[in-house]
Amino acid sequence: MTEPRWLDEREMAAWQSFLRAGSRIGRHLERQLKEESGLSHQQYEILVRLADAPDGELRMTELAAHLVTSKSGLTYQIGRLERRGLVRRRTCESDVRGVHARLTADGGRALRAAAPGHVAAVREALIDVLDRGELDQLAESLGRVARRLEEGEAHTGTDNTPRR
């Protein structure tokens, strides 16, 4: 194997900033949500996806594709949310294997209650720290990064791989 192309100083700076920002923001949001709404960020995202879904419900697999969990992780979290009455499970009529998850009225309320604080935290941590141009640039750059990886995930053996 030939000598690898190490990161030069500027590349390293970008990488480190990305890493640090990612983890700090993650912590920031996690704490805020847990404290003010008793939800994990993971759970909040699930509720959002369900609320945004066209029919108000989603198949487990679709849900997992949007989120960052493994299939089993999703099962766990949905179970948790169901126990709290925020989400309900329903077997899919066209495919008995399938399961629809749907927001309950309580779930909707919980989401509406949590949203303002969460958005404020996102603003505080990221959005309001950057100007318009920086935001657009970020969306453009990281959007490309995310898209590439999502495509590439199709053929790996990971548990919850979308495999579209």
Next chain:
Amino acid sequence: MTEPRWLDEREMAAWQSFLRAGSRIGRHLERQLKEESGLSHQQYEILVRLADAPDGELRMTELAAHLVTSKSGLTYQIGRLERRGLVRRRTCESDVRGVHARLTADGGRALRAAAPGHVAAVREALIDVLDRGELDQLAESLGRVARRLEEGEAHTGTDNTPRR
């Protein structure tokens, strides 16, 4: 409470890209490291910090400040690495409470063995997807974001708060 300032479309795009890129890259690296080197990203970072340390060793607290774990998480991972002989612990002579962590020869070898593949993965996932200008912009923007949050963490009750 007044109506919160929701995110407009462009802000949302930036936020979503950031989230997705972060988690996808995390998974990407985690998998690559685990497969090719048997290390978690967390562990890899620990080894890097120790290797870069001026005296080849660091206090647990210093280490925790750089990384993203809680104090207890660090104790756990260092224990793990120690069991594998990659790291050694030594009580600090100036302060009996303190503990120095230091890379062993094996640890150095493990790091050198893991580094090329890891760097390649970072390039593939992030660095080589962006051009020079984008990289600099990213470093600038997210650097600011990270710095702000790190400052703000000083007075929160989190476990491993750096508290400098």
Next chain:
DNA sequence: TCACAGTCGTTCAAATTCGAACCACTCATC
């Protein structure tokens, strides 16, 4: 219509993570 490869979601055990409680110690003050 009969395999049969692939899909869906769950279950399982193992690994990791976190915060709170804790113990031993240090340091500034009295």
Next chain:
DNA sequence: GATGAGTGGTTCGAATTTGAACGACTGTGA
């Protein structure tokens, strides 16, 4: 030098995460 607030790291239990294995089912092609 005693005292008390604060630090540094570990330990503990609970929550979460993951991949592998599983059981049930689907859809396709012979």
